[in-house]
Amino acid sequence: MNQIIQLSATELAAKLRAGEITSVEAVQAHLDRIAEIDGGERGVHAFLHVNTDEALAVAAEVDAIRAAGGAEAEALHPLAGVPIAIKDLIVTKGQPTTAASKMLEGWMSPYDATVISKIRAAKLPMLGKTNLDEFAMGSSTEHSAYGPTRNPWDLDRIPGGSGGGSAAAVASFEAPLALGTDTGGSIRQPGAVTGTVGVKPTYGGVSRYGAIAMASSLDQIGPVARTVLDSAYLHELxxxxxxxxxxxxxEQVPALIAAAEQGATGDMTGVRVGVIKELQGEGYEAGVQARFDESLEALRAAGAEIVEVSCPNFKYALAAYYLIMPSEVSSNLAKFDGVRFGTRVLPEEGPLTIERVMGATRAAGFGEEVKRRIILGTYALSAGYYDAYYGSAQKVRTLIQRDFDAAFALADVLISPTSPNVAFELGSKIDDPLSMYLNDVATIPANMAGIPGITVPGGLSEGLPVGIQFLAPAREDARLYRVGAALEKLLEDSWGGRLLDQAPELSATTTGGVA
Structure with missing residues (x-):
């Protein structure tokens, strides 16, 4: 494996600034890796589109600026020249944005999302767009209209969802950084099962302009990376x-990089860590619980005060989420009707009425999971049922927010396993949506309350990654970076290196890609 692609984003950035590596070399190394392992029958399939020409052009521009020196070179962003992958839910001018749906197949956005404008201004070469569950609806990236993504740790297992493409790209060394979106855990849950770091910022802390809306009150764009420090750099950007x-x-972006650097000492003296009683124990795999307990002991040994907190209304979070989210889905996806937006499919026979065109378009353009959630949301919002379902779910949301308020009165941050299980086998839950939904049980409360969360690698269970989740009060994202970096340091010291260093080697031979 090319050593360039094994570098973290900040390590790569340092070598770019020192002139030890050019950005063109870095981008080409990652493009070669994508060509090697992403395609083929058993390829990782993290990418839906590879942005070769533009990525190399941006890299060449960064190299030219650095070679010329002077004020322009000094003004380059610290991550300038470091390649990045983009979840295909974030609109990007010049590249297709499909939301992994036939409804938007081949669509080219006429504008950039705000986060993409910032990526362009900082001159990070965009490697391409990553796979996801269609319109971000799923927990496994099996609901993509263009086929599932595979977990680099075991190609027969899921990489999490809905942002499995971004997490798999980072975990398989196809990209050092990626952007994801998190509606109920779609950055953190894939991070947990692929051994990567994923952050859901405070709601409103990162612009959602240009992210195709799934559930507007829950969606949040955030970073996907291999280290907490890498995430901090991307989050600040x-x-x-x-x-x-x-x-x-x-508001100003908090000092996230400084917080991560402080945490990297491993010192947790004076930090109160609250263990959420309701997010552990029954329903969590034994290996997941064991790695969680070991993480608690590492934090305690580093000086943290471990306290137990109770959030009794969390037991209603999953049910409330699966009423609020589909209701917002039903509203947001109403515009994809073949008349205003989306592909257009004409009925095979009969008159060309708007209703018949809409029916034919949605039947062909939406997958089963999207249809399921639209129907559920439309029912929950219908006359006679609104108060009983959607209105009641919003009341539960308030109770969850109050639980968090009470918990944060006792602790600076909260901790739980990120997912109750390690990555499951592809196809094993595709026909059991209720079982699939349970994968988000630990991540959903943060979205319901609008607070930030981070997942960091917590070790292995039966050879597969386990994630540890920290949660902090709204606007206190810096706390996550401090404690996340501390646990990362403590665990990596015990392992003798990064968790991803223990991942199986992938090559064209194992994936069926073209070297």
């Missing part, structure tokens, strides 16, 4: 107020 997003917080 994409964060901040955006007038184009009415939900954007009009």
């Amino acid at each position: 994409i964060g901040g107020h955006d007038p184009a997003d009415s939900t954007s917080l009009n």
